[in-house]
Amino acid sequence: xxxxxxxxxxxxxxxxxxxxxxxxxxxxxxxxxxxxxxxxxxxxxxxxxxxxxxxxxxxxxxxxxxxxxxxxxxxxxxxxxxxxxxxxxxxxxxxxxxxxxxxxxxxxxxxxxxxxxxxxxxxxxxxxxxxxxxxxxxxxxxxxxxxxxxxxxxxxxxxxxxxxxxxxxxxxxxxxxxxxxxxxxxxxxxxxxxxxxxxxxxxxxxxxxxxxxxxxxxxxxxxxxxxxxxxxxxxxxxxxxxxxxxxxxxxxxxxxxxxxxxxxxxxxxxxxxxxxxxxxxxxxxxxxxxxxxxxxxxxxxxxxxxxxxxxxxxxxxxxxxxxxxxxxxxxxxxxxxxxxxxxxxxxxxxxxxxxxxxxxxxxxxxxxxxxxxxxxxxxxxxxx
Numbered sequence: 345x346x347x348x349x350x351x352x353x354x355x356x357x358x359x360x361x362x363x364x365x366x367x368x369x370x371x372x373x374x375x376x377x378x379x380x381x382x383x384x385x386x387x388x389x390x391x392x393x394x395x396x397x398x399x400x401x402x403x404x405x406x407x408x409x410x411x412x413x414x415x416x417x418x419x420x421x422x423x424x425x426x427x428x429x430x431x432x433x434x435x436x437x438x439x440x441x442x443x444x445x446x447x448x449x450x451x452x453x454x455x456x457x458x459x460x461x462x463x464x465x466x467x468x469x470x471x472x473x474x475x476x477x478x479x480x481x482x483x484x485x486x487x488x489x490x491x492x493x494x495x496x497x498x499x500x501x502x503x504x505x506x507x508x509x510x511x512x513x514x515x516x517x518x519x520x521x522x523x524x525x526x527x528x529x530x531x532x533x534x535x536x537x538x539x540x541x542x543x544x545x546x547x548x549x550x551x552x553x554x555x556x557x558x559x560x561x562x563x564x565x566x567x568x569x570x571x572x573x574x575x576x577x578x579x580x581x582x583x584x585x586x587x588x589x590x591x592x593x594x595x596x597x598x599x600x601x602x603x604x605x606x607x608x609x610x611x612x613x614x615x616x617x618x619x620x621x622x623x624x625x626x627x628x629x630x631x632x633x634x635x636x637x638x639x640x641x642x643x644x645x646x647x648x649x650x651x652x653x654x655x656x657x658x659x660x661x662x663x664x665x666x667x668x669x670x671x672x673x674x675x676x677x678x679x680x681x682x683x684x685x686x687x688x689x690x691x692x693x694x695x696x697x698x699x700x701x702x703x704x705x706x707x708x709x710x711x712x713x714x715x716x717x718x719x720x721x722x723x724x725x726x727x728x
Contacts, residue, residue, distance in 0.1 A: 353477050355470070358696050362680055366690055377719045380690040382519070382664060382708045384583040386638070389631045392582060395620035405619060409612035412603050413440030413591070420622035421591050428552075429561035436596045437569070439603050440613045444549050444577040444590035445471055447602055450609065451545055451573065452479035454601030456510050463505075463512040465496060467520055467697030467704075469547065472513045481510070487700040490658070494523035498536055506540040515547040517559055517662030520697050520706040524554070524661050530562040537571040543598055544568075549577035549590070552632050554662040555640045563593065570595040573602070578621055580664060581632055589613055589621045639664050642709040642716065649720040650707075666707040670694070671726070676702045687722040 346352075369376050387393075399405055412418070418438050425431045441447040448471045452462060458480040464472045466485035476483050484505050486496035496514075514533065516525035537544050546562045562572055573594030579585040592602060606612075643660040650657045656669040670679045676693035683689050683705075692708070694701030711719070 350478050350480065354474055358677070358693075362677070362684065362690075362693070365681065365684055369684065369688065374688050376684075376688050376690060377711065377715060377722070378690040379707045379711065379716075379719060380692045381710060382580075383585050383710060384580060384635075384664070385710045385712070386583050386635070388583045388587070389628065391628060391631065392584065392620060392624050395623040396587075396616060399616035399619035399623075402616070402619075405615035407615070409615040409618065411612060412599075413438065413613070414615055414618040414622070416622040417591075417618035420625045421593065424625040425561075425563075425593060429564050431561050431563045431593075433563070433569075433593050434596070437593060437599055439592045439599050439606075440618055441575070441590040441592055441606075442610065442613050443579065443588040444547065444575045444592075446588075446606070446610075447573075447575050447590065447592045448472065448545070448547060449475035449478070450605045451543075451602050452476050452481055452511060453605045455543060455598075456481035459508070460510040461505055461508040463496075463501065463509055465513060465515060465518075466699060467694055467701030468513065469515060469519060470697070472547075476511075482508075484509075485698060485700070488518070488521060488523070489700065494518060494521040494658075495525060495529055498532055506536065506542075509540060509542040511543045511545050512537065513545050513547065514562070517548075517550040517554060519550065519663055520665050520692070520694065520701065520704075521658060521667045522660045522663045522665050523658070524556075524559055527560050527565065530560070530568075531565055534562070534565055534568050534571060538567075542571070544572045546572065546574045548574055549580055550663040551576065552581045553636055553639055553664060555636075555643060556661055559662065570597070573598045578624060581635065582624055582628060583635065584621075584624075587617055587621075589617050639709055642713060645713055646707055646709060646716055646720070649717070650723075653720065653723055664709045666709065667694075667704055668707070670703055670705055676705050679705060683723065683726060686725055687719075689719050689722055 421438050452475045456479040460481045461484050462476040462481050488494040577590035646666045658667045676695045680691045680693040692706040694704035
C-alpha cells in the first residue's frame, strides 16, 4: 500500500537524526536542557482553569459544537478585536478554530487549485508549506533576510508569480525571527493583494507577546478586509497550547471558504472550551500582562547572555523565541548537533524553517531563568 503523491510530496522531517540523538542522550541519563520546543512551561492560569471547569458542567456544552463558533465565543472575539486593535468585525467575519493550525493548513483547500501559487516566508512555519502541498498548490518562497529586517521584499517577486498567486502568508510578530511588521509594510502588501486579487493570510499567534510597542493588525487598514484573513490563538498568550483553541477574522467570503472546508472536515471546537475562551478574552488582561512580562524578562536574559558569549543575536521584540546566527561557518544542523553532543542542550536549527534560516538557530524561552542560566553556561564550551 502506497501513500498518495501529495503525502509523498511533503518535505521530510529534517530533525530525525537530531531527535534520535536527543532520545539517546536522555536514555544515557544525561541532563538535557531542551530549548527547542515552543510550548509554554507554565500552566494555564487558575482563573482560566476555573472557567473551563464551570463551562464543562453545563449540559448544553456536551453536544456537537456544530457551526462556526458559539455565540458567546464569537461575541467575545468581536469585542476583543475592537478593544485590542480598534477593528470592527461582524459575526460572518469570524470563525472558531481547533487551534490556529487548523485554519492555517485548511485555508488552501478552499482557494488553491493545482498550478496556483502560495507565497510563503522563508524561514517560516512548516504548516504553510504542508497545507499548500496537500491542496495541490505550488510554493514560492519569500526570503526573510536580516538586511530587510526579516520582511519579505515584495518588489522582488516577479509579476508572473503574482499573477498566479492565490495566498500570501505573513507571520508577524514572526516565528522564528521575532521580527515585527509595521503598518506601512502591511499597506504595501495590501496594495499587491488588491492589484493581483489574492488573499493575505496573516498568522498572528504572538500579537500579545511583545516587548516594545504593541503590534498592529493588518485589518486596521481601511479596505483591507476583503483580501485578508488573520489567524489568532490562545495557545501562547494564555499558556493554553493543549486546549486547541483559536480563531480567524477576515473578509466574509474568505471566512465562508474556510468554514465550508471545516464543515466537511470536523465538527468544531469543544463548546466548553469556547465558552471558557470567551471569558478568557474578556476577563484575563492581567494574566496576559504577567505572561508577557515573564517572556520579556527571559528574552533579555537570553539575549544578553548570548551577546556576552560572543554570538550575533537579533534583539528580541516579541514572541517567545531568540534568533541568533550560527558561528564558525557551520550549518544550523551541524551547530545544533554539536551543541547537543558537547553541551547537552537542544536548540532548533534554522534549516527546519527553510533554507534562508540555515545560518541561524532558534532558542525557545520556555524554561525558568535558572535553567536558562545553566544552558548559557554550557554554551561557553562552544564559544571558547
